[in-house]
Amino acid sequence: MKQVKSRIAIKARDLRNFWRDFSANKLGLVGLAILIVFFFLAAFSPWLAPFEPTEIRAGPLMGRPSEVHIFGTDQLGRDIFSRVLYGTRLSLLVGLSAAAIAVVVGTLVGLVSGYYGKASGEALMRFTDLFLVMPFLPLVMVLATLLGRSLFIIMVVIGITSWPWMARVIRSEVLSLKQRAFVERARAIGCSNAHIIRKHILPNTLPLITANAILIIPVAIMAEASLAFIGLGDPLTISWGSILESAFTNNAVTLGLWHWFIPPGLGIVFLSLGFALVGHVIDEVVNPRLRKKGA
C-alpha cells in the first residue's frame, strides 16, 4: 500500500502547486471570494431570508426599502430581498446544470470527432455547426410553446445551444494532441483507441475542459435571466430574471424603484463575474503547463 499512499501524496502536492499558482493571481482570489459568498447565500437562503419569498402581502404593495424590507416589496407585497436570495439558488442551479449538459455533450462530440477524423469527424462537425447557428431565442420560444414553460426545458435549451462551442474547442485540441509523439508511442506499445482517448487524450484536455466549463456557466446564467426577463421563464420559480421581469412590467424604472431591479441585476453581474474571473485564472494557470516543454 506504500505506493497508494505516495500517489495520494503526489496528488495532494499537485493540488498544492495548483493552488499556489492560482492564488498568485489576485483576480482569481476575488472571483473565488465572490463565488463563495453566493454559494453561501444560496445554501442558506431559507435561514437568511426574513420572509417567505412567495408570501403575498408580507408588506405594503410596491413598498420602498425599510428596516423590515431591505429591498422593499413588489407588486404583490412580497419581500424582494427574500426573493433575490432565493433567486440565487435558481440561477446557480440553472447555470451549473446547463453548463454540465453543454460540457458533457460538447466534450463527447469534440473527442470523437477530433480523434476519429476524416469522414465521421467531418460529419460530426457539420452536425455541430448546425447547432452553432441555431438561433437561441426562436428555439426556446418554439420549445416553450410546444412543451410548456418549465425549468427543465430552459436548462436543456441552454445546454444544447452552448455545447457546439465546447465541441469545437475540444476538437481542435484533440486534433493537435493526436499528432503528438506520445500518442504515437501509445499506439506503438499496443494501446487500443479507446484506451488512448481515455488515458492520454482526455487527461490532457481536462484542463481546457475545466477552464471552458467554468466560463460557460456565466453564459448560462445570463441566458436564463434573459429568458425569464422576456417572459419565457418558468412562472412557478423565482429567478433573478423573473424578478427583473416583474420589475419592468410594473414600471419600476420610470417609478424610480431602483431597489427592485438593481439587486437582481447586480446579482447576475457579480455571479457571472465570479465565474468568469475564476475561469480565466484557471485557464491561465493551466495552459502554460499544458504547453510547458523544457525542464
Add this chain to the structure above:
Amino acid sequence: MEMKDDVLIEVKHLKKYFLKSQGLLSTLFREDKGYIKAVDDVGFSIRRGEAFCVSGESGCGKTTLGKTILKLIEPDEGQIIYRGEDIAPLEPKEMRKWRTKMQIIFQDPYESLDPRAKVYDSISEPLIVNRLVKSYSETRERVMQALELAGLVPVENYIYKYPHNLSGGERQRVGIATALALEPEFIVADEPSSMLDVSVQANLLALLKRLRKEKNLTFLFITHDLSVAYCFSDRQAIMYLGKIVEIGPTVELAASPIHPYTKALISVVPTIDRVKDQQPIVLRGETPNPDNIPPGCRFHPRCYCKVERCSVEEPKMVEYTPGHYAACWVQEEEKVKKGNELCEKVIL
C-alpha cells in the same frame, strides 16, 4: 517459423506514398503527380543482434521507413518479413501481439512522453495494456527493472516524477525504459540522440550499445548524423528521395563509398580530425521535394559525374564487394571495366 541465416527482419519492395493534396477531386482521380513517394521500393535485411543504420538528409524518407516497418504507418506495397512471417498485410488488431517484440524510441524527448503521466505510468502502460502483468507488485517490479536497465538510478528518484521535472537525457531514458519494459527483440531508434547535448548523447549511445550486447537486441537506427551512424552501426544504408542508393558495412562505406551521393556526403561530414588533403565535395542546390522526383536516377540533377543514361533509366542495386551494394550507372560501368581488365590479366 524458419529464419534463414539468422535474419530477423527482411523488407522487400516496401512502398509508402502520401497523397499530396487532400481535395476531393484529386482523391477521385489518382494521378501520379499527386503523390509524395516517401518510401519507394526499399529492400534490405537485418540480422539478429545487428545494428543497422539508415542515414540520409531530411526528406529522404528514413523516418517514414522506420515507422512503416513497425506498422505505425500502413505500407502501400511490399513485404515486411519478421521472423519469417509477413506482417505487412496484418490488421491493427493482429499486429498487437507483434508489438511486444518490436518497439520504437522517438527523437524528441520533450514530446514523446505524456506530460500528464508520471514515469511509473508511462512505463507500466505497455505492460498493462498487453496484459503482461497480473498484480500490482509484479508491475512495480518490472517498471523498476526497466528503469534500472535504462540507467535511471536510484529508481525511487524517478518513478513518480513528471516529464517536466526531468532533463532531456533523462526523458530519453524513460522512453527507452518504456520500450524495454516489453522485453522486445527489435528496436527502431528514430534519431534518439539528435536533440541531446554531446556528453548526454555519448551516455545514451553507450547505453544502447550495452543493451544491445546484454539483451541481444537488434537495432534499426535512423539518423542524419553520419558520425553517430559510424560509431554505432554495423551496416548502413544511405537513402535519397525515398530510395536506398548504397548499402554496406559501415566502416567500408565510410572508407570506400561507391555512390556519388555517398561520396559527397562523407566528404562533408565535419570532423575534428579531418585530414587536410581530402577535398570536400560540396553539392550544388538542395534535395528536391519528394513530390517532384527527377526521372531516371533521382540524384542525377545534382550529380557531378553523370552520363546520358542517368537521366533516363533508374539504376539497379549491384553488388560491388560482398555485402556492399550501390545503384549507379557510372560506377557499374567502372566495375564492369575493372572486371574485364582483371579477366584479361588472368587470361594473359
Add this chain to the structure above:
Amino acid sequence: MLEIRNLDVEYRVPGGIIKAVNRANLNVAEGGSLGLAGESGCGKSTLGSAIMRILAAEGRISGGSINFDGVDLLGLSEAKMREVRWRDISMIFQGAMNSFDPTMTIENQIAEAIFVHQSSVGRKTALERAWELLRLCEISPTLGKRYPHELSGGMKQRACIAMALILHPRMVIADEITTALDVMIQAQIFRLLRKMKEEFKLAMIVISHDLSVLAENCDHLAIMYVGHIVETGRCHDVLHSPKHPYVKGLQFCIPKFGSNREVIPAIKGSIPSLLSPPPGCPFNPRCPIAIPECQTVPPKLVPIDTDGHSVACHRHDYEGVVWK
C-alpha cells in the same frame, strides 16, 4: 579588434537571478575567426547577444567591458549603439524564422538596413546593393521579390547572411546558423561564409554546439561551461591538447567520423541548473581530479603558453590520465 573583459550577464527568471555569463574574457583579432562552443546552458548565445547588446528584456549586462576597436560598447548610449549595430557588427541568427518578417519581401528586408543606417541612399540604389549581395550569396536576385516562407531552409540562411553583410560590417556573429540544416547544406553555408569572410575581410564569431563544425571553420576556439569560459586558444591546441578536464572529457564523447569508433561517455552526471550553480569551479562536482580549492575558488582564465592558449582550471598542469 574585439576585447571582452570580465563580462557578466544576468537573467531574471521566475526562480531568481541566474548568471548566464561569468567574468568572460575573450579576444578576436582583426580578420580572425573564433568558435564559441559549449553544451546547453553554457551561455554562448547569451554572450553573442550581449556583444550586440540585444539581450532579451530579462537580461542585463551587470559587469565588465566589451571593447570594439578601442570603443567600449557598454559605455555607448542606445542611439550610438544602434549605429554600431549592423554597420560595424552584425549577426546571423539561428533558424531564419528569427530573422525575417514574414510580411516583407526578402529584398526589402535586406535593403531596410540601408534605409535605417544610410537614409540618404535612394531606394533604387539600396535595392541594387541588396541584389548584389544576394548574388554574392549565390541566390538569384529575382528571388528577392519572394517572401521568406517561399524559400527553402538553405536559401533562407543564405539570405540571412546577405542581410548581415549588407552594410559591409567588420565583424559578424553567427549563432547556431546550421543547427537545423542538413550536413550538405551546412557545408554549403560554411563554404559561403568563408568566402564572404575573405571577400569582406571579416572577423567572425561562430557559435555552435558542434565542435567538429568549429574545428573546420575557425582558427580559434573558446569552450564554455555553465556560463564560464573554461578554455580558449587555437583550434588545434584546444582540441588536440586540451588542458581543462571538461574539454578532455568531451574529446571522448564526440563521435569522430572516419577514425576510432569508440564513443565513451566519459563525463558522468549532468549539467547543473543555472539557478544553483556549484560554488567555485562550476565543473567541480563532475571532475575526477577536483581538489578542495576547486569547490571554493572559481579558477581564472590564465594563459599557459604564448600562443593564446588559456585555461581556467586549478589543475591545468595535471599530467596524468583524467578520464579512465
